[in-house]
Amino acid sequence: MTCGSPTPTLDALAVATLRQPIEAPIRLVIVDDHPVMRAGIRAFLAAAPELEIVGEAESADDAIVQVDALKPHMVLIDVSMPGSPVTKAIAHWRKGQPDLRTVVLSAHGDQEHIYAMLNAGALGYILKDEHPRDIIAGVLAVARGEAWLSGLVRAKLADRHKMFTTDDISAFERHVLKLVASRNTPEATAAALAITPDDVDHIIKRLMQRFNVTTFTGLVTEAWVAGLLQPERRS
Numbered sequence: 001m002t003c004g005s006p007t008p009t010l011d012a013l014a015v016a017t018l019r020q021p022i023e024a025p026i027r028l029v030i031v032d033d034h035p036v037m038r039a040g041i042r043a044f045l046a047a048a049p050e051l052e053i054v055g056e057a058e059s060a061d062d063a064i065v066q067v068d069a070l071k072p073h074m075v076l077i078d079v080s081m082p083g084s085p086v087t088k089a090i091a092h093w094r095k096g097q098p099d100l101r102t103v104v105l106s107a108h109g110d111q112e113h114i115y116a117m118l119n120a121g122a123l124g125y126i127l128k129d130e131h132p133r134d135i136i137a138g139v140l141a142v143a144r145g146e147a148w149l150s151g152l153v154r155a156k157l158a159d160r161h162k163m164f165t166t167d168d169i170s171a172f173e174r175h176v177l178k179l180v181a182s183r184n185t186p187e188a189t190a191a192a193l194a195i196t197p198d199d200v201d202h203i204i205k206r207l208m209q210r211f212n213v214t215t216f217t218g219l220v221t222e223a224w225v226a227g228l229l230q231p232e233r234r235s
Helices: 012-017 035-045 060-070 086-096 111-120 132-144 151-161 171-181 186-193 197-211 216-226
Strands: 026-031 051-057 074-077 101-106 124-127
Touching (some): 026 132, 074 086, 086 111
């Protein structure tokens, strides 16, 4: 997918969100336009004791109403449904409920859909082909404070960097990215490296331009795919 060209900025919302775990029970709304699919998703998610399914919706418009009323911690949402685009719902939530975390569960594994959702602000992307235990693992990872790409999504994105070289990204820039991605604030990263927060911000902006993304979450995603970072996995 070719991203737009607004000036990249350090996505402080994403950094802050990724530092804060959600305590159980994790209140979750499921959004999918197929009733049978919603029922199946609900059935296996209900097996996770940390999760509490508090609502369901069949479109992005319905989801906006449900989430505004129910105030869940998380939304698990498909990307292709009738009505308004899912990106509209995510933008609405980021403005009105900035602590809400969105995880995409979709049959669409193409780069265009994946990057559109991550750039909109989703913190996880999982394919419906994944085993239910892996879907649960992804939801719980985002609840713990991690961004998450499922194994199948990472495989789908791998081709994007077959011709990509990271040789022009310095070891120092990689270190800055690793520190910030590990939930350190720009201020803490700057202090650890004896530079200024503005220096950290400049480096992150430059890396976002290099990877052609507009959010910090998108940068972390690209860095995972390119092999600059290792996503967290906790048992």
